[in-house]
Amino acid sequence: MPASDAEAFNSDRTSENRLLLSLKSVSKTYITGDVSVPVLRDVDLEIYPGEFLVIVGPSGSGKSTLLNIVGGIDVPSSGDVYFYSQNLSQFTEMELTRYRRKHIGFVFQFYNLVPTLTARENVIVSADISESPMSPDKALELVGLEHRTDHFPSQLSGGEQQRVAIARALVKNPELLLCDEPTGALDLNTGRMILEVLGNLNRELGMTVVIITHNSAIGEMAERIIRIGSGTIAETKVNSHPVAANQVTW
Numbered sequence: 492m493p494a495s496d497a498e499a500f501n502s503d504r505t506s507e508n509r510l511l512l513s514l515k516s517v518s519k520t521y522i523t524g525d526v527s528v529p530v531l532r533d534v535d536l537e538i539y540p541g542e543f544l545v546i547v548g549p550s551g552s553g554k555s556t557l558l559n560i561v562g563g564i565d566v567p568s569s570g571d572v573y574f575y576s577q578n579l580s581q582f583t584e585m586e587l588t589r590y591r592r593k594h595i596g597f598v599f600q601f602y603n604l605v606p607t608l609t610a611r612e613n614v615i616v617s618a619d620i621s622e623s624p625m626s627p628d629k630a631l632e633l634v635g636l637e638h639r640t641d642h643f644p645s646q647l648s649g650g651e652q653q654r655v656a657i658a659r660a661l662v663k664n665p666e667l668l669l670c671d672e673p674t675g676a677l678d679l680n681t682g683r684m685i686l687e688v689l690g691n692l693n694r695e696l697g698m699t700v701v702i703i704t705h706n707s708a709i710g711e712m713a714e715r716i717i718r719i720g721s722g723t724i725a726e727t728k729v730n731s732h733p734v735a736a737n738q739v740t741w
């Protein structure tokens with residue numbers, strides 16, 4: 492990022508400029524038999540508390556791998572991941588599980604709801620394994636689904652299912668909401684509604700939101716856009732005029 496942009500971004504955050512999470516020289520290589528696939532190479536990344544960050548890159552560039560490492564689902568082959576001052580790379584399996592449960596909310600492209608549970612029950616399951624959850628009804632209200640709580644996933648549209656998935660993530664009161672192609676299975680208008688929900692959670696609850704996507708248009712509503720290519724960070728841009736979700740188009 493150009494020095495002036497970085498300074499402006501940091502000075503805007505004054506008391507908030509303590510990093511929430513940082514990756515230091517993170518590399519990841521998958522090894523299957525004799526084949527090794529280098530996916531991330533020496534990635535340095537910073538995530539600030541309360542920011543709305545979009546990471547864009549083409550298919551296969553390593554976005555999901557990066558998000559999984561940030562979320563403690565996967566571990567780097569080398570390098571360190573700090574959550575505040577704690578080094579995730581030194582966590583035991585149990586400590587990583589606790590990190591995921593307490594601090595991270597995940598939203599995926601294909602919702603991953605339990606089909607035999609209602610919207611409310613899907614959210615309750617997540618609340619039940621959390622240390623300080625909000626009420627499931629409150630989470631469903633925050634995504635605008637208070638009238639559909641007793642419906643099963645098959646009785647809901649794709650956009651509504653994604654809102655249940657967001658409620659399931661946010662009921663845990665996570666510090667970091669990680670979204671992997673959250674609009675990838677939705678049409679433009681429904682996708683915008685999902686982005687609006689994510690934008691509201693960021694503005695109104697101060698929740699840190701990270702979206703990874705191949706769709707660079709979504710970057711228009713971010714405060715910062717990181718472009719990833721072939722496993723490295725190709726560009727970091729501060730967006731001084733993020734647009735509203737209903738202005739994003741693709």
Ligand SMILES: Nc1ncnc2c1ncn2[C@@H]1O[C@H](COP(=O)(O)OP(=O)(O)OP(=O)(O)O)[C@@H](O)[C@H]1O
Pocket residue numbers: 521522523528530548549550551552553554555556557705
């Ligand atoms: N568990 C794994 N074992 C081996 N290779 C893997 C594994 N996970 C990912 N890869 C490889 O790593 C590369 C990057 O994958 P990744 O899913 O991180 O990219 P991506 O940018 O999220 O792609 P997409 O947008 O298509 O989901 C791909 O070549 C993929 O095949």
